Amino acid sequence: TANKKLLVLPGDGIGPEVMDEVERVVEWLDAKRRVTFSVERALVGGSAYDAEGTPLTDATMAKAQGADAVLLGAVGGPKWEKLPFEHRPERGLLRLRKEMALFANLRPAQVFEPLVDASSLKPDLVRGLDIMILRELTGGVYFGEPRGIETLPNGEKRGFNTQSYTTSEIERVARVGFELARKRSNKLCSVEKANVMESGVLWREVVQALGDKDYPDVELSHMYADNCAMQLVRAPKQFDVIVTDNLFGDILSDCAAMLTGSLGMLPSASLGAADESGRRKALYEPVHGSAPDIAGKGLANPLATLMSFAMMLRYSFDMDEDAALIEDAVEKLLAKGVRTADIRLEGRAPVSTQEMGKALIAELETLATEQ
Numbered sequence: 001t002a003n004k005k006l007l008v009l010p011g012d013g014i015g016p017e018v019m020d021e022v023e024r025v026v027e028w029l030d031a032k033r034r035v036t037f038s039v040e041r042a043l044v045g046g047s048a049y050d051a052e053g054t055p056l057t058d059a060t061m062a063k064a065q066g067a068d069a070v071l072l073g074a075v076g077g078p079k080w081e082k083l084p085f086e087h088r089p090e091r092g093l094l095r096l097r098k099e100m101a102l103f104a105n106l107r108p109a110q111v112f113e114p115l116v117d118a119s120s121l122k123p124d125l126v127r128g129l130d131i132m133i134l135r136e137l138t139g140g141v142y143f144g145e146p147r148g149i150e151t152l153p154n155g156e157k158r159g160f161n162t163q164s165y166t167t168s169e170i171e172r173v174a175r176v177g178f179e180l181a182r183k184r185s186n187k188l189c190s191v192e193k194a195n196v197m198e199s200g201v202l203w204r205e206v207v208q209a210l211g212d213k214d215y216p217d218v219e220l221s222h223m224y225a226d227n228c229a230m231q232l233v234r235a236p237k238q239f240d241v242i243v244t245d246n247l248f249g250d251i252l253s254d255c256a257a258m259l260t261g262s263l264g265m266l267p268s269a270s271l272g273a274a275d276e277s278g279r280r281k282a283l284y285e286p287v288h289g290s291a292p293d294i295a296g297k298g299l300a301n302p303l304a305t306l307m308s309f310a311m312m313l314r315y316s317f318d319m320d321e322d323a324a325l326i327e328d329a330v331e332k333l334l335a336k337g338v339r340t341a342d343i344r345l346e347g348r349a350p351v352s353t354q355e356m357g358k359a360l361i362a363e364l365e366t367l368a369t370e371q
């Protein structure tokens with residue numbers, strides 16, 4: 001059996017709580033020995049800053065580069081909000097994404113049938129929903145230069161950032177979008193604001209040209225980001241794959257999360273370019289943050305991080321069957337009403353983070369013996 005080197009970065013807030021439960025599943029799979037994992041843990045974010053003076057040490061960065069895959073919980077929290085930018089927890093995550101060159105962030109929003117009523121939208125609008133938001137992750141206004149806060153001659157201050165995309169940055173993420181679409185319903189919607197931003201004009205041109213040249217079979221459309229936000233809550237099932245920039249993708253994926261019932265349900269995969277052997281650097285992370293409002297109370301939903309691990313099995317290790325087993329177990333538990341508070345079933349007491357983790361292992365055992 002192949003041994004996979006896994007770096008686990010629990011992070012801050014609910015990160016460590018949800019990661020504990022996901023690690024039970026990693027151990028459970030490890031015991032099945034179709035594959036074995038050597039798991040190493042390290043600090044990231046505020047917890048790393050407190051212990052090591054920086055949100056991501058060079059040593060941890062090197063471990064991430066050397067791992068077969070990285071699994072991250074969440075970073076950030078009020079305790080570190082006043083720190084200078086370079087020390088803030090979020091910088092640790094941004095450095096991982098940038099230095100591992102993880103330009104393609106896959107954020108699938110899938111509605112589990114038992115959760116149809118947990119969505120804030122009417123059941124018919126979300127039933128069976130399965131969309132993929134592909135967010136560009138290493139460019140745009142998150143990283144563009146110049147950036148900063150300066151003092152003007154009149155004593156006023158000015159904060160500024162730069163939205164910037166090159167042809168190759170757009171093309172490589174668009175290519176991932178077309179490829180994803182081909183494996184799904186063959187529809188790609190590219191989202192920008194070409195009506196007000198030059199970077200959006202270029203984005204639209206490059207995506208269209210790539211489509212014409214290499215993917216004429218994929219149905220390509222373009223949409224302005226504000227309209228897309230509206231369409232996502234009006235009629236989300238019109239979409240299959242959405243490809244968009246770093247900032248719009250951040251916002252639209254939080255929006256898509258609520259279609260599924262909770263931000264605590266949305267996983268993601270952050271992928272780099274494939275090497276000669278087809279392997280990609282990869283970091284798997286839930287879409288949600290450290291949820292300081294519920295941290296330390298056993299209230300957090302561990303499923304977003306768990307399903308991020310399932311994405312790892314699928315995208316990094318070709319373990320589709322094991323990924324499907326985990327997703328199956330999740331669906332079964334949700335159907336039984338075993339749910340954390342964010343997706344609680346009317347008239348049923350919610351379970352804690354830990355109870356959810358234990359129930360998952362029990363469900364996995366049952367499913368595995370049935371197989």
Ligand code: NAD
Nearest residue numbers: 074075076077263264287288289290291293294300301342
């Ligand atoms: P958040 O995602 O942490 O929380 C938003 C809301 O969703 C909160 O009410 C929270 O309780 C709820 N929520 C989130 N995850 C949940 C889960 N698993 N189960 C149940 N409820 C859940 O966003 P925020 O409050 O805007 O940000 C808090 C901190 O997290 C900030 O420091 C922010 O920068 C950081 N953040 C980190 C990441 C990341 O690490 N990838 C992502 C987003 C935000």
Ligand code: IPM
Nearest residue numbers: 075076090093094250287289
């Ligand atoms: C996310 C988060 C991050 C982002 C922050 C924590 C840097 O909101 O992963 O969605 O803005 O990318």
Ligand code: MN
Nearest residue numbers: 250251254287
């Ligand atoms: Mn976000």
